[in-house]
Amino acid sequence: MNVAPERHGFTRGSGMIAIAGEVALCDPRGALFFPDMRLLVVSDLHLEKGSAFARRGRLLPPYDTGATLDLLDTVIADHRPATVISLGDSFHDGFGAERMPSIYRDRLLSLMAGREWIWVAGNHDPDAPADLPGVVAGELALGDLRFRHEPLAGAEPGEIAGHLHPGAVVVQRGRAVRRRCFATDGERLVMPAFGAYTGSLNVLDKAYQGLFRWERFFAHMLGTNRVYTVAHHRLRR
Amino acid sequence: MPVYAGGKFPLSTYLAAEVRSMLADSERWRKLPEQVADWLAIQSEKSVLPKAGDLLVETFPRGNRHYMVAYPFEGRLAHQTLGMLLTRRLERAGAHPLGFVATDYALAIWAHSDMGALFRSGELPLSALFDEDMLGDDLDAWLAESWLLKRTFRACAVIAGLIEKRHPGQEKTGRQVTVSADLIYDVLRTHDPDHILLRATRADAAAGLLDVSRLADMLSRIRGRIMHKDLDRISPLAVPVMLEIGKERVKGDADEMLLSEVEEDLVHEAMGD
Numbered sequence: 001m002n003v004a005p006e007r008h009g010f011t012r013g014s015g016m017i018a019i020a021g022e023v024a025l026c027d028p029r030g031a032l033f034f035p036d037m038r039l040l041v042v043s044d045l046h047l048e049k050g051s052a053f054a055r056r057g058r059l060l061p062p063y064d065t066g067a068t069l070d071l072l073d074t075v076i077a078d079h080r081p082a083t084v085i086s087l088g089d090s091f092h093d094g095f096g097a098e099r100m101p102s103i104y105r106d107r108l109l110s111l112m113a114g115r116e117w118i119w120v121a122g123n124h125d126p127d128a129p130a131d132l133p134g135v136v137a138g139e140l141a142l143g144d145l146r147f148r149h150e151p152l153a154g155a156e157p158g159e160i161a162g163h164l165h166p167g168a169v170v171v172q173r174g175r176a177v178r179r180r181c182f183a184t185d186g187e188r189l190v191m192p193a194f195g196a197y198t199g200s201l202n203v204l205d206k207a208y209q210g211l212f213r214w215e216r217f218f219a220h221m222l223g224t225n226r227v228y229t230v231a232h233h234r235l236r237r
Numbered sequence: 238m239p240v241y242a243g244g245k246f247p248l249s250t251y252l253a254a255e256v257r258s259m260l261a262d263s264e265r266w267r268k269l270p271e272q273v274a275d276w277l278a279i280q281s282e283k284s285v286l287p288k289a290g291d292l293l294v295e296t297f298p299r300g301n302r303h304y305m306v307a308y309p310f311e312g313r314l315a316h317q318t319l320g321m322l323l324t325r326r327l328e329r330a331g332a333h334p335l336g337f338v339a340t341d342y343a344l345a346i347w348a349h350s351d352m353g354a355l356f357r358s359g360e361l362p363l364s365a366l367f368d369e370d371m372l373g374d375d376l377d378a379w380l381a382e383s384w385l386l387k388r389t390f391r392a393c394a395v396i397a398g399l400i401e402k403r404h405p406g407q408e409k410t411g412r413q414v415t416v417s418a419d420l421i422y423d424v425l426r427t428h429d430p431d432h433i434l435l436r437a438t439r440a441d442a443a444a445g446l447l448d449v450s451r452l453a454d455m456l457s458r459i460r461g462r463i464m465h466k467d468l469d470r471i472s473p474l475a476v477p478v479m480l481e482i483g484k485e486r487v488k489g490d491a492d493e494m495l496l497s498e499v500e501e502d503l504v505h506e507a508m509g510d
Contacts, residue, residue, distance in 0.1 A: 050424075059399065061421055063428035172495040173301065175335070179496070197420055221496060228496040 020158035040081035043162025046195035048096035088122025088149025097129035167200025296353030314448035
């Protein structure tokens, strides 16, 4: 439980939480790391979102993939995971991996080298990414943890999901601060979106109804160098 | 204060000099309407009125914030640029500036920390804060990451058809599939700094927002002539600019500090304090 992190030996601001009994670290860059399993989880990379829009006539700058990979590179370099789970919507559409320029493909391949890599299928990318190594899974179970892209209402404890792009707003001293966040009640967790072109949806939106026990809910909001843990009753729309 | 219909043109340099000399010379107040003369008299009693060539800087607390008001009388654009550069420096000095507002004759900055104490203790001398070197690196660095530039970029991006403007009443639907102009701006700045939209943004900003040359003249004029008045409360001269507050905000460490405060509350609750 992460009700009072200090009581469980976690120091404030360390980003350490427990999900269904597993200890995890909320990295302020938007990735979740399980030190015991050397497992890194990222969600909603939305690679090639810029070029996906371009295909439909909206010419957004096509550099988002590079920005996302740069960030992923720093996270992987810091945690050196043995396994990486990309929790769905890794590519913005089914042709993203095909369309990805070779410089980015090579960078992604070098990030994948020497570690196990699992692509969980998302609604944007239900099929395996073309020509890329790694295992493709619709859903994944590791111990008591369940990894799937879309959170299910009333799912079992231990579910780690993405899809919703959670964000949180607090108002303090008359000022609103909005950040992407890890959304969790200690039993299940929804990951923030990792991609450079991804927005966020307030955790108080009705899309989150039925997912959490709100009295135990915390938003771990992404700060510059650390995450900030905020209880449900302090959040605003 | 001179006001024109529309009120958006900055004071001319001549007019600004005339206003400054009028304020400095109590003999000339008699020609002003009675209320204005009274207002100035109360100002000289509660605080001080600057000599014609001097820059008056007042600091005072109000609510749970600390305010600094400077009266350069150089027009709104130059003040706005000055406000952006000063808040950068204050941020670096650890004063946690929250925002600023510029009018034609004054500039107000508000912060979490007591700026008056910083100036008094010599930790951040006013002469250093207002040093002309801010127009070098600080201006360049500010231009590179400015949220004001981002706002100008948004206008350019809308004109280019890159993004659509949301209108009041049009709700966001579901997850945000739209791409915010800020994200595009950051990506372009990193990968294509010479992009035509960024060039257009810089050109728009230089013309519309900066007035750098006038600011440079002002900074050299006031060197060694800054008068600091640390007050317990707002001065009469500060009232008009304080009424404008709520227009601009600074993004930076202050946001992180607010998040930290909210988190602190949570710890107290959890511990039953």
